[in-house]
Amino acid sequence: MIRIQNLRMSYRSGGESVPAIQDVSLDIEPGQFYTLLGPSGCGKTTTLRCVAGLEEPDTGEIAVGDKVVYSSTQGTWVPPYRRNIGMVFQSYAIWPHMSVFENVAFPLKNDRSRISPDQVRKRVLDALALVKLDAYVDRPAPHLSGGQQQRLALARALVGEPRVLLLDEPLSNLDAKLREEMRVELRELAKRLNVTTLFVTHEQLEALTMSDVVAVMKDGKIIQSGTPAEIYSQPRSAFVAKFIGRSNIIPGRVMESSRSAGEVLVHTDFGRVRCRDGGGGDAVVLAVRPEDVEIVHTGEPGADNIFEARVERSLFFGECVESFVRVGDVSLQLRLHPEEAPNGGDVIRIHLPQKRCLALSADS
Numbered sequence: 269m270i271r272i273q274n275l276r277m278s279y280r281s282g283g284e285s286v287p288a289i290q291d292v293s294l295d296i297e298p299g300q301f302y303t304l305l306g307p308s309g310c311g312k313t314t315t316l317r318c319v320a321g322l323e324e325p326d327t328g329e330i331a332v333g334d335k336v337v338y339s340s341t342q343g344t345w346v347p348p349y350r351r352n353i354g355m356v357f358q359s360y361a362i363w364p365h366m367s368v369f370e371n372v373a374f375p376l377k378n379d380r381s382r383i384s385p386d387q388v389r390k391r392v393l394d395a396l397a398l399v400k401l402d403a404y405v406d407r408p409a410p411h412l413s414g415g416q417q418q419r420l421a422l423a424r425a426l427v428g429e430p431r432v433l434l435l436d437e438p439l440s441n442l443d444a445k446l447r448e449e450m451r452v453e454l455r456e457l458a459k460r461l462n463v464t465t466l467f468v469t470h471e472q473l474e475a476l477t478m479s480d481v482v483a484v485m486k487d488g489k490i491i492q493s494g495t496p497a498e499i500y501s502q503p504r505s506a507f508v509a510k511f512i513g514r515s516n517i518i519p520g521r522v523m524e525s526s527r528s529a530g531e532v533l534v535h536t537d538f539g540r541v542r543c544r545d546g547g548g549g550d551a552v553v554l555a556v557r558p559e560d561v562e563i564v565h566t567g568e569p570g571a572d573n574i575f576e577a578r579v580e581r582s583l584f585f586g587e588c589v590e591s592f593v594r595v596g597d598v599s600l601q602l603r604l605h606p607e608e609a610p611n612g613g614d615v616i617r618i619h620l621p622q623k624r625c626l627a628l629s630a631d632s
């Protein structure tokens with residue numbers, strides 16, 4: 269439904285060329301909720317704006333549905349209003365001098381296809397009902413709460429029945445509780461309407477909970493894409509392992525490898541660890557999530573991925589405890605059930621389960 273091929277774009281700034289996206293390609297299936305996730309400045313918004321037609325790329329191709337809307341080789345450029353796209357920005361960008369009804373009706377009244385006033389009214393009321401704002405039709409738009417204004421922006425984006433919805437950090441101005449509610453609402457709405465959605469965020473939790481597919485961007489490139497579960501459990505680089513959730517990242521060197529079995533034995537500063545082979549060379553980093561490190565009461569330290577550790581401190585979070593331990597000179601973080609939590613100063617044994625330890629390329 270959205271296909272981007274080899275897209276590149278640089279901005280001109282103070283006489284210099286600033287590369288914003290470098291060779292981005294992606295395919296979004298009809299009805300899919302697809303998220304671009306990455307740190308500030310990695311090129312998410314630029315990619316989205318290129319799809320909307322608000323920026324003109326340097327090279328590449330973009331198709332929405334079966335229509336090519338931009339192609340550098342064919343010289344194709346379809347203006348934004350002909351792309352049949354709805355867009356919601358971080359700053360809702362509602363019009364403060366208009367009522368709720370007028371805000372949503374605006375795109376239809378400016379539509380060149382000339383819809384009758386009765387049809388405009390019906391479509392506006394339908395769009396407001398979708399986002400549960402039909403009780404506020406005549407209210408001045410600024411007299412809505414933050415969450416309601418965000419839903420109003422969504423109704424305005426949906427009223428033209430777009431093929432594609434583009435969402436640029438639409439939840440980031442909401443408070444934490446409302447953001448959590450809107451995450452669920454937004455995904456459910458997109459799924460109910462079966463609208464193809466391209467969502468941009470730097471919040472890993474939003475990406476994991478809302479998306480069918482997550483594409484992680486870094487320095488203007490997509491470095492990994494997959495389902496939320498794939499991205500979380502099979503990161504292909506230390507960057508993804510750290511950016512999505514948290515990971516202990518420990519430098520090491522491969523001593524033995526049985527790559528056909530997908531296993532490697534990694535030498536680290538605190539001993540040898542059997543790991544899953546994550547596709548690194550000889551110099552690797554071992555990535556293990558805090559919730560995957562176990563406390564054990566049997567087993568010999570040094571064998572079978574078991575090590576002796578000294579607890580430095582434990583922090584209570586209610587539903588869990590985070591403990592910071594030292595194994596030799598290496599610090600590790602553990603996430604434990606409160607009943608399991610050790611005290612600062614305790615000497616414990618930890619187990620790094622082989623299937624949860626990934627040996628990744630050190631240069632990523």
Ligand SMILES: Nc1ncnc2c1ncn2[C@@H]1O[C@H](COP(=O)(O)OP(=O)(O)OP(=O)(O)O)[C@@H](O)[C@H]1O
Pocket residue numbers: 279280281286287288289306307308309310311312313314315470
């Ligand atoms: N108008 C502009 N002029 C010059 N450089 C720009 C302009 N807009 C963006 N950039 C640069 O392009 C790169 C990509 O920016 P972009 O806004 O796409 O990133 P982003 O991932 O959406 O970041 P954020 O999460 O902070 O919004 C950055 O280096 C940014 O500084």
